[in-house]
Amino acid sequence: MIQTTLNIEGMTCNHCAMTVQKALSSVPGVQRAEVSLPSKKAVVTTEGPLDLPAVVRAVEEEGYKASPV
Ligand SMILES: [Cu+2]
Secondary structure: OEEEEEEEEOOOOHHHHHHHHHHHHOOOOEEEEEEEOOOOEEEEEEOOOOOHHHHHHHHHHOOOEEEEO
């Protein structure tokens, strides 16, 4: 299991956090995603290496920005 922390930009409320959480969870290989609105970060758990471009794309499609910490 690998845990990757990401900075998430653009979240303003719990709904945003939930949208980002769903987007992260939908990426193949992602087993778990936890989003923190106050710290503007997400922790993504994967079994293998994280497909970062896919994660960034999924978050972007929802109107937010993800980047490695
Ligand atoms: Cu919101």
